[in-house]
Amino acid sequence: MDKRRLEEAVMKGLMAASTALILAVLLLILLTIFIRGAKAMSWSMITQTPQGGFYLGKEGGILNAIVGSFYLATGSTGLAFLLAVPVVLYLNVFCRRGCRTAAVIRFLLDVLWGVPSIVFGAFGFILMLTVGLKASLLGGIVTVALLVLPIMCRAMDEVVRMVPSELLESSYAVGATRFQTAVKVVLRQSSGGILTAVLIAFGRGIGDAASVLFTAGFSDQIPQSLMRPAATLPLAIFFQIGTPFPQVQERAYAAALILTAIVLAASLLSRRLSRRWSRHSIR
Numbered sequence: 001m002d003k004r005r006l007e008e009a010v011m012k013g014l015m016a017a018s019t020a021l022i023l024a025v026l027l028l029i030l031l032t033i034f035i036r037g038a039k040a041m042s043w044s045m046i047t048q049t050p051q052g053g054f055y056l057g058k059e060g061g062i063l064n065a066i067v068g069s070f071y072l073a074t075g076s077t078g079l080a081f082l083l084a085v086p087v088v089l090y091l092n093v094f095c096r097r098g099c100r101t102a103a104v105i106r107f108l109l110d111v112l113w114g115v116p117s118i119v120f121g122a123f124g125f126i127l128m129l130t131v132g133l134k135a136s137l138l139g140g141i142v143t144v145a146l147l148v149l150p151i152m153c154r155a156m157d158e159v160v161r162m163v164p165s166e167l168l169e170s171s172y173a174v175g176a177t178r179f180q181t182a183v184k185v186v187l188r189q190s191s192g193g194i195l196t197a198v199l200i201a202f203g204r205g206i207g208d209a210a211s212v213l214f215t216a217g218f219s220d221q222i223p224q225s226l227m228r229p230a231a232t233l234p235l236a237i238f239f240q241i242g243t244p245f246p247q248v249q250e251r252a253y254a255a256a257l258i259l260t261a262i263v264l265a266a267s268l269l270s271r272r273l274s275r276r277w278s279r280h281s282i283r
Contacts (some may be wrong), residue, residue, distance in 0.1 A: 140216025
C-alpha cells in the first residue's frame with residue numbers, strides 16, 4: 001500500500017471513529033433522559049401547575065414552565081425575525097458584492113454568535129435596570145431575541161447568498177427596484193432556508209437557561225401579561241435537579257424529556273417544511 005492510500009485509509013478511519021463517538025454520546029444522553037424521565041412522567045406533569053410543596057415531592061406539574069417556554073421562545077423568535085430580515089436583505093441586496101461594510105457586519109455577527117448566553121443575560125439585566133423593568137416575560141423575550149439574533153442572521157445570510165445572482169439581475173432588467181427584488185424574489189426563493197433558520201433559533205431560545213435566569217424570573221403561575229415573571233423548562237430542570245429529594249430529581253429528567261421532545265419536533269418540522277417550500281426553488 002502506497003503512502004497516499006495509507007493516508008486515505010487513516011483519515012477514513014478517524015472520520016468513522018469520530019462519527020461513531022458523536023452518535024454514541026448523543027444516544028447515551030437521549031437514553032439517559034428517556035429512561036429516567038419516563039419513570040416520573042405523568043399526565044399531571046404536563047397539565048397542572050406546581051401545587052404547594054411541589055419542589056418537596058408533592059403534587060403538581062410543570063405546565064407553567066411549558067407554557068412560559070413557548071411564550072418566551074415564540075416571542076423572542078418573532079422579534080429576532082423582524083430584526084434579522086432587514087439585516088440579511090441589506091447584506092445581500094443593498095450592499096455591493098465584496099462590500100467591506102457587509103464583511104464587517106458578518107464578522108460582528110459571528111462574534112456575537114460566540115458570546116456566552118450568560119453575558120446576554122447580564123446585558124439584559126442591566127438594560128432592564130436602566131429602563132426600570134422588573135423580571136418579566138417581556139425582559140426574557142428581549143434578552144433571548146438578542147441571543148438568537150446573530151444565529152438567525154447568519155443562518156439566513158448563508159441561505160440568501162445561495163440565491164443565483166442571475167435572478168436578481170433578471171429582476172432588475174424588467175424594472176423592479178431593489179426593495180421589490182428583495183421581497184418578491186430573494187425572500188420567496190430562500191423561504192425554505194429562512195424557515196429552517198427561524199426554527200433553529202426557536203430551538204436555541206427555548207432551551208437556554210442562563211439568559212433568562214435574571215430577566216424572565218420564575219413563577220409557579222402561567223404568565224397573564226408581558227410584565228409578569230415567567231417560568232421556563234430549563235430553569236424548572238435546574239431547580240428540580242438541585243433539590244435533595246430523589247422524587248423531585250426524577251421529575252427534572254421528565255422535564256428534560258419534554259424539552260428534548262419539543263426541540264426534536266422543531267428540528268423535524270423544519271426539515272419537512274424546508275423540503276416542501278424549497279421544492280420549486282431555483283438552484
